[in-house]
Amino acid sequence: MNDQHICTHLGDEYERFHGAVVPPVYQNSLFVYPNFDSFVEAMQDEQNNYLYWRGKNPTVEIAEKKIAALEKGEKCKLFSSGMASITSAILTFVKSGGHILSVSNIYGPAIKFFKYIEKFGISHTNIQSTSLEDIEKAITPSTRLIYLESPTTMTFQLVDLPAVASLAKTNHIRTIIDNTWATPIFQNPLEFGIDIVVHSASKYLGGHSDIVGGALITSTEIMNRLFYDEYQLFGGAMPPYEAWLLTRGLRTLPLRMKAHQESARQVAEFLQVHPAVKQVFYPGLHDHPDYQLGQKLLKGYSGLFSFELKADSFENVKTFINGLKLFKIGVSWGGFESLVLSPNYGYNTESLLQSHISPGHIRISVGLEECSDLIQDLDQALALV
Structure with missing residues (x-):
């Protein structure tokens, strides 16, 4: 079953929904039973019965089936935000006395969460390297989890996922990856041996900048425990209407990702030769240091990618961003619109350098507008710095 078929038809069950080509929104909070015996029986297996939509809901289930199949995973649960899925995944694997190792630049709120749970006796180390040798050196006897992004946030380095997964299993360590950048269309980390994949469904999976949500995909074995603890008890379930919007977005995901990829490649190649640009960080470029790894x-x-201005002062960063017309200033990414931001806020140069990020760093999300218009917009703004 290919990705296009999964996105357009898997889980829709037209006969079950009276032939509706678009499945309905089950907005009800609970499901009733004809007798107490059937209710008691359902209570013994909440994961596979409809009782209360915080656990299982038909509308949410359709999107979950599609995403699990796309990621080549056994089970998926949808959450009310990407951070809800990330924090639930992390707490599935760690407890007091445990240690978490995160690799290179990762999503800022995830780092904040690692610091937050220090009060529960869980320690954390972040290494500014994607080298397998450096990852192995950073493992301690109490390491219980390796947390990854590939490509990494802002710097867009790749991590050798099969090698890290193998290293982790040898040391009885669990692994989690945020796969939001690549989507299941372009990367399937579970096939490399990663234990849990998480996504911000607000980005490419939804694709329209109109929902906030998260997804967590893993094995049946892990989900059987996670469902009753981190999923049910934390209460971060995705509401039915958001799941309905997510399913709508998934139907066009393969087509949208091809369009994002083609436009981003053209924009990256334009920036690569522009005299105002020092370096482009896009794994799809042949001269990217991890290009060969990416082929695997x-x-x-x-x-989504970044580049570095030659004139790397905060004033030049600000001038360039303010000079853009089509690229809008905003957080997040993955929608139809093109976005721009910089991690340089004018007061954090030292912390940027510690993360191996230049003060001239610019991140752009190439949307679905006409590519030539986007290039023209970048060109006129670069002329200002």
Whole structure:
């Protein structure tokens, strides 16, 4: 079953929904039973019965089936935000006295969460390297989890996922990866041996900048425990209407990702030769240091990447961003619109350098506008610095 079929038809069950080509929204909070015996029986297996939509809901289930199949995983649960899925995944694997190792630059709120749970006796180390040798050196006797992004946030380095997964299993360590950048269309980390994949469904999976959500995909074995603890008890379930919107977005995911990839490649190649640009950080470029690794891990490249201005002062960063007309200033990414931001806020140069990020760093999300218009917009703004 290919990705296009999964996105357009898997889980829709037209006969079950009276032939509706678009399945309905089950907005009800609970499900009633004809007798107490059937209710008691359902209570013994909440994961596979409809009782209360915080556990299982038909509308949410359709999107979950599609995403699990896309990620080549056994089970998926949808959450009310990407951070809800990330924090639930992390707490599935660690407890007091445990140690978490995160690799290179990762999503800022995830780092904040690692610091937050220090009060529960869980320690954390972040290494500014994607080298397998450095990862192995950073493992301690109490390491219980390796947390990854590939490509990494802002710097877009790749991590050798099969090698890290093998190293982790040898040391009885669990692994989690945030696969939001690549989407299941372009990368399937579970096939490399990673234990849990998480996504911000707000990005490419939804694709329209109109939902906030998260997804967690893993094995049946892990989900059987996670469902009753971190999923049910934390209460971070995705509401039915958001799941309905997510399913709508998934129907066009393969087509959208091809379009994002093609436009991003053209934009990256334009920036690569522009005299105002020092360096482009896009794994799809042949001269990217991890390009060959990407050929092993990735089936394609999304529309999010970064570049560095030669004139790397905060004033030049600000001038360039304010000079853009089509690229809008905003957090997040993965929608139809093109976005721009910089991690340089004018007061954090030292912390940027510690993360191996230049003060001239610019991140762009290439949307679905006409590519030539986007290039023209970048060109006129670069002329200002």
